[in-house]
Amino acid sequence: MLLVIWTVVTLVTLLMELVPGDPATTILGETATIEQIENFRKTHGLDRPAFFFSYSEDKGFVWNGAENRYLDYWRGLLHGDLGVSFRTGQPVTEMIAERYPKTILLAAAAMLVSISIAIPLGVVAGTNKNKFTDNVASFIALLGISLPTFVLGPFLVYVFSVKLGWFAPTGSAYAEDIVLPAITLGGALSAILTRMVRSSVIEELGEDYVRTARAKGLSERVVVYKHVLKNGLIPVVTILGLQLGVLLAGSIITEKIFNWQGLGLLLLEDGINKRDYRLVQGCVLVISITFILANSLTDFVYRRLDPRIRLS
Amino acid sequence: MNRLFYIGAFIAVTFVVVAIFANWIAPYDVTVPDLLTRYASPSSKHWFGTDALGRDVFSRVVFGARISLEVGISVVSVSAVIGILIGAFAGYFGGIVDKILNGYIFNVFLAFPGLLLAIALVAFLGAGLGKLILALCVIGWVGYARVMRGQVLKVREYDYVQAAKALGASSTRIIFTHILPNAIQPLIVQASLGMAGAVLAEASLSFLGLGIPPPAPSWGTMIEESRGFDILTSAPHVMFFPGIAIALTVLAFNFIGDGLREWLDPKQRSR
Numbered sequence: 001m002l003l004v005i006w007t008v009v010t011l012v013t014l015l016m017e018l019v020p021g022d023p024a025t026t027i028l029g030e031t032a033t034i035e036q037i038e039n040f041r042k043t044h045g046l047d048r049p050a051f052f053f054s055y056s057e058d059k060g061f062v063w064n065g066a067e068n069r070y071l072d073y074w075r076g077l078l079h080g081d082l083g084v085s086f087r088t089g090q091p092v093t094e095m096i097a098e099r100y101p102k103t104i105l106l107a108a109a110a111m112l113v114s115i116s117i118a119i120p121l122g123v124v125a126g127t128n129k130n131k132f133t134d135n136v137a138s139f140i141a142l143l144g145i146s147l148p149t150f151v152l153g154p155f156l157v158y159v160f161s162v163k164l165g166w167f168a169p170t171g172s173a174y175a176e177d178i179v180l181p182a183i184t185l186g187g188a189l190s191a192i193l194t195r196m197v198r199s200s201v202i203e204e205l206g207e208d209y210v211r212t213a214r215a216k217g218l219s220e221r222v223v224v225y226k227h228v229l230k231n232g233l234i235p236v237v238t239i240l241g242l243q244l245g246v247l248l249a250g251s252i253i254t255e256k257i258f259n260w261q262g263l264g265l266l267l268l269e270d271g272i273n274k275r276d277y278r279l280v281q282g283c284v285l286v287i288s289i290t291f292i293l294a295n296s297l298t299d300f301v302y303r304r305l306d307p308r309i310r311l312s
Numbered sequence: 313m314n315r316l317f318y319i320g321a322f323i324a325v326t327f328v329v330v331a332i333f334a335n336w337i338a339p340y341d342v343t344v345p346d347l348l349t350r351y352a353s354p355s356s357k358h359w360f361g362t363d364a365l366g367r368d369v370f371s372r373v374v375f376g377a378r379i380s381l382e383v384g385i386s387v388v389s390v391s392a393v394i395g396i397l398i399g400a401f402a403g404y405f406g407g408i409v410d411k412i413l414n415g416y417i418f419n420v421f422l423a424f425p426g427l428l429l430a431i432a433l434v435a436f437l438g439a440g441l442g443k444l445i446l447a448l449c450v451i452g453w454v455g456y457a458r459v460m461r462g463q464v465l466k467v468r469e470y471d472y473v474q475a476a477k478a479l480g481a482s483s484t485r486i487i488f489t490h491i492l493p494n495a496i497q498p499l500i501v502q503a504s505l506g507m508a509g510a511v512l513a514e515a516s517l518s519f520l521g522l523g524i525p526p527p528a529p530s531w532g533t534m535i536e537e538s539r540g541f542d543i544l545t546s547a548p549h550v551m552f553f554p555g556i557a558i559a560l561t562v563l564a565f566n567f568i569g570d571g572l573r574e575w576l577d578p579k580q581r582s583r
Contacts, residue, residue, distance in 0.1 A: 007420045018436040142316075142570070146563035148512055150519045150532065151555035154539040162545050169541045249425035253516060257539065268520060272435040284432045292423050 001296050005289065012285045013073045016277055017050055023277050027086050044086060044278065045072055073281075082282035087274050092282035095266060100286065102172060103262035106185060106254065107247040109178050111240065113186035114193055118236075119229075121190075122197025126232075127224055129202055137194065144191025149250055153184040153257035170259035177258070185254040189243050196239050200232035207231075234302070241298020245291030263287065317571025323564035330374055331381035338371035343527045351547040361549040364537060369550060372529035373557050379530050380511045380561060383441070387448040387510040388503050394449070395456025396499065400487045402457070403464025414461060418454055426451040430513060434522040444523050448513050452506060459502050463495030470494075501573045508565035515558050531558045 019026060024040045032040075041047040049064035052071075056062070076083060082092035125137035160180060161169040171177050204210065205228060213223045252264030259265070267283035270276060330337060340358075346366035354361045360369035402413035421429075433447040467473060468491060476486050517523035518532030526533055531554040538550035 003416065004419055004423045007416075008423055011420075012432075015432060015436045018433070020438060142566060143559075143563065146508070146566050147559050148515065148562070150516065150535055150539075151559055154535065154544060154551050155555065157539070157541070158544045158548055158551075162541070162548075169544075245425040246427075249428040249431075252427070252431065253519065256520065267431075272431070272522065277436065280432065280435050284428060287428055288424050291425050291428075295423075 001292065005292060008288050008292065009074070009077065009285065010070070012281050012288070013070050014050070015281060015284070016069075019277060022046075023086070023275075026275055040086075044084070045069055048072065082285070083278045085270075085276050086278050087270070087276045092279050095270070095279065096263060096282055096286055099261060099263045099266045102260065103248065103251050103255070103264060106178065106181055106251055106260060106262055107244060109182035110186035110189065110247055110251075110254075111244070113182045114190035115240075117186070117190035118193030118197055122194045123201055123224060123229065125194065125198040126201025126205070127220075134198070138198065141191040141194040141198075144187050144194075147187065149184050149188065149253045150257060152187050153180070153254060156180050156184055157257070170257075172258070172260045172262075177260075181254050181258045181260050184257065185247060185250055188250070189247065192243065193236060193239060196236050197232065200235055201228055204228040204232045238298055238302050241294055241301065244294040244298075245287075248287050248290060314571050314574060316567045317575070320564040320567025320571060323560055324568060327377055327561050327564065328381060331377040334374045334378045338368075338374040340368035340371040342367060342372045342375045342529045351543070351550070353547070354549055360553040361547065363534070363547075363550045364543070369534075369553050372534060373531070373553050375529045376531040376534065376554060376557060377561075379524060379528060380514060380558075383445060383448070383514040384507045384510040386445045387452055387513075388506045390445070390449045391452030391506065392456050392499065392503055395453040395458075396460045396492070398453070399457035399460025399462075400464050400491065403461040404468060404483065404487055404491070406465075410461070413457075418458060421451070421454040424451075426509075427513065427516060430517060431520065431522060434517060439522055439525055441524055444514060444517060447517075448510055451513075452510065455502055455506065456499060459498050460495060463498060464491055467491045467494050497572075497576045501569050501576065504565050504569035504572060508562045508569065511558070511565070512562050531555075 016023065022037070022041075024037045024044075024046060025032065028036055028040055038047070046069070049062075049068045050070065051068055052064055052066075054062050054064055073083070080093055082096065084091055085095060088095075121137050121140070125134045125141075128134045157169045157180065160166045167180050168174070168177055172181075201224070210223060210228060213227050214220075218226075248263075251260075251262060252268055254260065255262045255264035256268055263283055263286065267280060267287075271280040271283055344367070346362070349358070349362045349366040350364060352358050352362040352366070358368050358370065360373060363369055363372070398413060402410045424432075429451050430447040433450060434443060437443045437447070464487070468486075473486060473490050476490050481490075514523055515530065515532030515535075518530035519536045520532075521536065523532055524530045526537070534554040535551055535558075538544075538547070538554075543550060
């Protein structure tokens with residue numbers, strides 16, 4: 001995991017080198033004076049070499065030593081410093097810390113929505129395999145996977161804000177403002193989970209312990225909800241953990257639709273649209289690290305839940 | 313083959329035909345505004361109505377299919393070729409090569425949420441069709457590589473591969489003549505799901521303003537332009553039709569992918 005984190009940080013650091021031309025000119029515009037550009041470059045450390053070595057046609061390979069932007073970024077990172085915004089001069093860490101909880105809240109609410117939809121729907125589909133109810137549930141699930149957030153979101157706004165007037169179309173000021181964004185973001189995940197729960201339930205229903213439970217005279221409800229679901233949810237937990245990253249990335253679109261003041265909107269509006277590359281670097285890094293940590297945590301929980309994996 | 317596969321195939325063929333013959337199908341020019349007919353409701357003159365600039369929504373949806381198809385085919389073919397080559401290399405040679413590729417490189421690419429990596433690349437590279445395709449290929453090849461690696465690991469132990477080795481066939485010949493044809497089925501499933509993913513990713517990036525810039529009629533851009541509260545109140549059709557087009561196209565390729573997977577995997581067929 002540490003190797004992957006190191007590579008991700010390295011890639012994100014080097015992303016700045018992909019910017020066509022000089023970031024200083026891009027930010028300050030064509031009308032900026034040479035002095036302004038040099039000042040900007042100095043303030044943000046852009047006058048220092050990008051990496052340990054550099055190559056130019058006239059000088060060939062040049063060894064730059066430890067005084068380079070890559071190590072600067074690492075030094076800052078280890079002190080919790082992601083640099084300062086190219087636009088506002090505000091520390092990127094502060095800007096992210098302000099918005100991060102909103103995104104996590106949205107992702108958690110979306111997960112809750114998806115679990116609440118997926119478990120009952122998946123169980124109904126799984127216990128009625130190949131029957132009409134199963135076909136309907138499976139079709140809804142596939143429809144949910146295919147319906148992108150930027151189609152579902154405006155559609156929900158149309159129905160619940162424009163037609164019914166139940167919720168505000170945008171914003172994140174009031175508690176109820178989270179409902180539509182959470183359904184939008186959780187929609188696709190609930191579809192994926194439904195299919196997963198269905199598969200798991202079908203597989204577990206064929207196991208010996210289910211036959212034993214039925215032979216003991218337990219009701220079908222107890223068999224399904226107490227025995228089958230307990231084991232059937234193990235792979236679902238894995239998917240849930242792995243999908244956290246997808247939710248975080250997907251929240252960028254959802255936050256844009258509902259003007260939800262989270263990390264995604266910060267990345268998009270203050271970072272990408274205003275070409276604040278330092279802020280983009282910080283946001284991409286924080287989302288990626290969260291994703292990696294969530295995956296590792298999932299792996300840990302998975303091992304705890306399934307004794308067979310723990311023992312092996 | 314299940315019924316959903318045929319429904320998916322029908323929609324996908326329609327989508328391809330519409331994209332190819334867009335010039336003949338679309339009744340209006342998609343970029344020329346007509347401010348006298350702004351936000352016109354669907355009618356016999358404008359089947360899907362008109363948008364904020366009076367452009368015909370039906371014609372724009374039709375040409376949007378061409379953009380989606382172009383991006384989808386480019387991304388799937390480039391990603392598949394790169395992924396297949398790297399996956400075959402990792403699976404066939406194994407050892408340290410496999411450890412580096414499968415144990416490290418694949419994990420690094422999977423450590424980024426796909427859409428986020430594409431957003432980051434486009435943000436730093438700049439918008440445009442070529443850069444969009446490049447960004448989607450960067451996130452897309454790993455899926456093919458993993459599937460191909462898994463297949464190669466399985467197929468390379470078969471007797472006929474061992475026989476070819478014993479007869480002195482070169483590694484390239486064994487991979488492309490003996491292993492690839494027997495590993496192709498799951499790759500077709502992956503390509504079908506990859507097509508759905510590419511169409512969706514293009515529309516997502518265009519929706520975020522990071523894809524194909526206006527006035528090109530990308531479905532994502534069309535939804536972005538029409539999602540304001542006022543427009544949703546007075547002219548919901550502007551958002552509705554491109555939304556239906558994206559959902560149907562993605563659904564179609566998912567149906568095909570699912571149908572093929574089920575058909576190729578007897579275990580799933582019985583579920």
